[in-house]
Structure formats: structure tokens, C-alpha cells
Amino acid sequence: MSVPAGPPMQTPGVGRPMGNGGFSANTALWTQPMSAIPRPVGGGTSPVAIMPRVGLLAAIRLAIRGSVAGTLTVPNPLGMASIINRIRVNINGNLDLVSISGWGYHYGLREGIDSEYGDPSGQSNARSAVTATTFNLDMYLSIMINRRDPIGLINLQDTGLTGAIYVDWTADATVATGATVTGTCTPYLDLFTIPPDPNDMPNLSIVQTVVEDQRAITGASIFQYDFLLGYQYLQWYHMLGIGAAGSDLFTQYQLRMQQNMFPITHDVPSMDTEYRSMRYRARVAGLILVDRMGSSGLGNYGLMRDMFDSTALTDMASLITATGAGTLYTVRRGLQALA
Numbered sequence: 001m002s003v004p005a006g007p008p009m010q011t012p013g014v015g016r017p018m019g020n021g022g023f024s025a026n027t028a029l030w031t032q033p034m035s036a037i038p039r040p041v042g043g044g045t046s047p048v049a050i051m052p053r054v055g056l057l058a059a060i061r062l063a064i065r066g067s068v069a070g071t072l073t074v075p076n077p078l079g080m081a082s083i084i085n086r087i088r089v090n091i092n093g094n095l096d097l098v099s100i101s102g103w104g105y106h107y108g109l110r111e112g113i114d115s116e117y118g119d120p121s122g123q124s125n126a127r128s129a130v131t132a133t134t135f136n137l138d139m140y141l142s143i144m145i146n147r148r149d150p151i152g153l154i155n156l157q158d159t160g161l162t163g164a165i166y167v168d169w170t171a172d173a174t175v176a177t178g179a180t181v182t183g184t185c186t187p188y189l190d191l192f193t194i195p196p197d198p199n200d201m202p203n204l205s206i207v208q209t210v211v212e213d214q215r216a217i218t219g220a221s222i223f224q225y226d227f228l229l230g231y232q233y234l235q236w237y238h239m240l241g242i243g244a245a246g247s248d249l250f251t252q253y254q255l256r257m258q259q260n261m262f263p264i265t266h267d268v269p270s271m272d273t274e275y276r277s278m279r280y281r282a283r284v285a286g287l288i289l290v291d292r293m294g295s296s297g298l299g300n301y302g303l304m305r306d307m308f309d310s311t312a313l314t315d316m317a318s319l320i321t322a323t324g325a326g327t328l329y330t331v332r333r334g335l336q337a338l339a
Helices: 079-083 102-106 268-279
Strands: 029-033 056-069 084-091 095-100 134-136 139-142 163-169 180-192 206-217 221-226 232-239 250-257 261-267 287-291 316-322 326-337
Touching (some): 056 079, 056 084, 084 102, 102 326, 206 221, 221 326, 232 316, 250 287
Antiparallel strands (some): 029 180, 056 134, 084 095, 221 316, 232 287, 232 326, 250 316
């Protein structure tokens, strides 16, 4: 990317002179709609949507709506969320800022992505069982770290940068046997204007990435999930047992660092009580959420105190006591400095 890299994890604005009032006083939030992205007949990947070269990208709101028709059998156990196989927000073809499935978002990320820990997709029926009806799978994808701090902003006006949105739809028969699915995904970009004085620009050398992967668990065991090192981890979401009729397929969670340190140990009641203390609602069945942004009591504005810096570690792993076979979906949310 053509954006120059600064000191790793440098606080925006520190170490350089500011203009008149700084970034917050010299920018404004705009909304830029994009054309609707149609679902291909039968499923598959829609044509790539290139983001316009305007402003500093703060967030993407996706209106994902359509219908399921037909005489259905064997509905996908992940529910309506299974209609979206993958959403990717990509920079220059080689860096995914976001790579997440419909179920990764609706059973996981949406539970902690909002700055104040409300539910940005509360109107959605993504967690409902697949039936012949309309669906709403709307998503809010935060590119900057929260609604206050300008960390993670992407300069779409940089001529050396191309931003793109990819939408991959699950095949009809995978959503449910006998299903015919139609739908569209319409992106709305939340953008900050470029400050007139370059001294008021925020630090653009740090990006936030939200990436999902999956692992097979073959049976009851203590499963070890090894993290990629080199990131500042803000949150991670392990999902084992999620679905329209979800249940916890685990009894204990531990975070292990440097082979012999265990800074987090949870059983299920511990997960429940911690979750309710931060969000004032029940934890989604099958979800293990480790949140290093909310422990300050200020939503995810308290990021600098408790995030895990893995750049100096040689070992960081989740140990999950699984009660049976299943698929472990994991969403990792963190910061990385651009090279």
C-alpha cells in the first residue's frame, strides 16, 4: 500500500504538529451509497464492488435482504445467517480488512462490534430457522476502531489504493433442500471528509482487521486454537454449537500465554455473568467472547489498557474443553501496522 507506515501502534497525532483544532474539528461524517450487489442465480460470488475514491472510510453498513421460496427440507442448522457464505472488504487485492461469514457476524461479531454494546442488527432474523419467507441479514462493519477514535481509517482518495467489497452467497441447496433464494446486498459507506490542513490528518499507518476461520473438532477433548502472532488483539469470538437451535458444546475456556500463564479461565456460568455485566443481555448459545475493549466500563473506548499485544509473544492459544464433535468458528479482531 502507498500509505507510509509510522511507528507501530502510535497514538494518532502524537509526535507531529497539529493544525487548527485537530482532526475532529476539521472533518465531517458523510454517507455514500453504492449500487446494489445482486445475488447470482443459485448462489456464488457476485461481481466485485469497487468503492468510490472519496473520503476516509470509517464503516460500511450492508443492507442484505431478500427471500427464500420453495418446499424446504433439510434446512441449514445455522439458520438464515447461512445465506451469506462470506463478506470480504479488501484493500489492493492483498489485505482483507474484513473476512467473515453470515453466521460469524450474526452469532458472533455483532455481539461486540458496537461502541456501546447495543445490537446493531437487532431487527434481523438471521438467527431464525430457514423457512420460506423474507430475510434481513443487515450488517454493520466498523473499519475504524470505534465511533470516537480515528484508528483504522482508510484513505479511499489515495491513488495507490483500491478498496473492494466481495459478497459470496451460499448455494440454494446448502441453505435448504428445495430452496430458491433471491436477494441483494446494498453497501452504504460512512466516510469522514479530508481535513484541509494535512497536519490534521489522523495516523493512517494502523489498520483494524476482522478475520474468521474454522477448525474441525472431532470429539470431546481439550482443543487448542493457536493464534497468529504479531497483532494487537482486541476481541476474539469462538463459536462452537451456534445455530438456530444452538447450545454450548463446551464446558471451559482458558487463554494460555507463553506456555505457563493463564490470564483468563472461564466455565459457562463465568461466561454468562461476565457477558451480562457488560451487555445487559444473555450470551448467544455456543459463543465464547473474549473482549479486551470493554473491561474499562466505557464500551470499546477503553482499548489501550487491556488489549493483548502478541508481537512479543512466542505462544498464545485458546484451550477449549469441547463436549463433542463440531465446527469451531473463530473471528479475530485486532490491530496491525502497515509495512
